[in-house]
Amino acid sequence: MTTLQATDISTFIAGQHGKETLRFITCGSVDDGKSTLIGRLLFESKSIFDDQLQSLETDSRQYGTQGEQVDLALLVDGLQAEREQGITIDVAYRFFATDRRRYIVADTPGHEQYTRNMATGASTADLAVILIDARKGVLTQTRRHTRIAAMMGIRHVVLAVNKMDLIDCDRARFEAIVADYRAFADGLGFASLQSIPVSGLDGDNVLHPSARMSWYSGPTLMGYLDRVDVGREGERSAFRLPVQWVNRPNLDFRGFCGRIAEGRIGVGAAVRVLPSGTVTRVKEIWLGFDSVDEAGQGDAVTLTLVDEVDASRGDVLVAAEAPAEVADQFEARLLWMAEHLMSPGRQYLMKLACREVTATVTEIKYREDVNTGVHLAAKTLGLNEIATVNLSTSAPLVFEPYRLNRTLGSFILVDKLSFETVGAGMIDFALRRASNIHWQALEVDKASRAHLKHQTPRCLWFTGLSGSGKSTIANLLEKRLHAEGRHTYVLDGDNVRHGLNRDLGFTEVDRVENIRRVAEVAKLMVDAGLIVMVSFISPFVGERRMARDLFAPGEFVEVYVDTPIEECERRDVKGLYAKARAGALKNFTGIDSPYEPPECPEVHLRTAEQGMEDCIDRLMVLIGDSASER
């Protein structure tokens, strides 16, 4: 019984090493004979065992649709409901091998209501075999499946014109169907398209050339599948490893586990952790039980890193010199797979590689008519509908466009309540890039912003009587700082009253609010890393304390511009003292409203005794010193 001897086995095993696996789907309309064709492939490639054939004969008598003949479709349609109804409901994965290749074939349902199952099969396939019933030609479902295959990134198509036996193997009919199909499919960007006339039922051009169709000189289906080049280009791209699991059995070992999505990695190579941006080097690469020097796309590895970096599940290790993008707003194509409608604004769980975030469809840009490709306006999405949408996520995601990288470009949406998988999506591009910010190793905070500006952010709060010289000093100081390359801003009482505070008058309440707003704005600017100079009379101790309390210790520098009122009144740059003396201006500080001098200001400038340049120098020293303290 044994035809292959154990002694041949090492030769056989050696032969297996060169074999690659081709994953393909069969699709097309209902009753185009998909399951029968796969059954034929399995049967003829001797992948069916005798006991399975025996039960096939029994099944054929019970459920068969082929009269006295065995119904090969029953080899594939495994669920009772499918056999009873004679249709395919769910994807079935079948396996067979030839001398050249191993195959995983996903038989996908033809019925429109199972389109999502077809997309499921397509998501992992390299090639699609699209079946057409020669009697019916190109149907709506043919176009639908072709479009979905294209959308899912399948680049190679075989058009199998089936049931040729039922049209007397008519060449003209075959050629007309092929022309019809090409007219529609040529615009979809497939890398290859091969048309083959077949009969799944009788086996013509499946494994063996058909005697009845001598006019056809192309390859058989099996012959073509064995030889088609579906070359994957992954190895040329930069290294990408989504961190799936952090392996830390003890304090001495911290391994980052995952499957390499793109590129190659070697021991010693510089890698960057995204989104944080930390750069380190690869210390070891574990591939199973072995420590190896190098690993490539598809390998399930465990990496240890030279530095103790903060990285966890969902982060992505990338080539340091070629980081991936990070963003939180995307344009994507979305296939809706749930019975209930998708409406923008609702929150879903989104899983992309190993990262899970909350996501919202902010806008449906357009729905696509899968049959015609026409763009349609849409407010909601229903089951099996496909749309181009804008998507917003709760946290930044490391991603790549789907056409460049299936792993970092594909995602699913999961209902937050039922946990059903409701959507499948493919990212086209980011709407707003966060990449340049997130390459920085640090959290982007006050310190990191200040660090970038090489300065210590501060709020210099100039207080003093009207005409005391606050604004003059502030402006001169800013010029000096600017000349030294510092990042500054001056908030002047008058300027702010023209804009932000123009709704405020001079009542007690309004004056307090005036100070509060300016202090808050100054705080934001300090947070942004700026040196802010606030030039405000701010006559009351309580107001200045309120402002001071907004800042971290040392950030708030109170500068008392101490000029005697006589001198201020003599200068009277804006003519305000004269108005106040004349009674035209009420509540004027120093005249009919008190000024409470600071008790212990950080800087006390006596302008009557010091020259202007001296004052500026003192302030420059203060700022310069504190900057060098860092």
Added chain:
Amino acid sequence: MDHLRIKVSPMLALEAESIEIIREAVATARNPVMLYSIGKDSSVMLHLTRKAFHPAPPPFPLMHVDTGWKFRAMYSHRERMVAESGMKLISYTNPQGVAEGVGPFTHGSNYHTDLMKTQALKQALDTHGFDLVFGGARRDEEKSRAKERIFSFRAPGHRWDPKAQRPELWNLYNTRIREGETIRVFPLSNWTELDIWHYIHAENIPIVPLYLAAERPVVRRGGQWIMVDDDRFPFAEGERAEMRRVRFRTLGCWPLTAAIESDADTLEAVIAETLNARDSERQGRLIDSDEPGSMEKKKQEGYF
């Protein structure tokens, strides 16, 4: 590293996919467990698991649902592998079955399998509150398995609804479940029987010696060879054991697992025989052929 790539090239993608599945499951589960049935598929699954977490031991226990009727060689192999892997083993036997003295000879294969395997499995999972269970099933084994997801969702009560499976796109597995729901995970979904043997050979994975041919005491019943593994075999009038050179393609309860006559006493010979086999491996399983769709029914009821 390329020495390794050359060594197991056709296996590498399968291996990597399985390891990815195992890690993904463990990273997202609250309380995972691996169903360890001691057979060749379990052996491969255990090997992959150890690779996935090396140099650490796998961070979850093994569970063996013990019907009390496994081959003796399986029990000794189990002890060896548990010691080698450093994993904890939970062995569970349905106490009701023990109390009733249930066995395949006295109660029939259906009742025995339901009580000691399906019900026992459900009891064991409920007792320990496991939310994710690894199983070694492959899609090429049986028609209804070909339709099952890699992450196969089970409703409360462990029921499988083949018509309400979650779409499983790319390698993005939806691992979210609600209270009372569980997930069965099949890391070997895309492996074939030949792949299993191939990998065992390439990786030198220890297997139960029953897979290799040897002289063993067997009895011919219903056209199949049943091995007499212990003194519980109820010989019929005039029936007696004879020594035959046999081996097993699958292992389960010994009264329910038929042997095949074979001279394949090395792995290479087993692979050669598998390549030329005209019958499927499940052909030796007496429980699959009870009625059409019987596996699907058993799975719906919670069987692996």
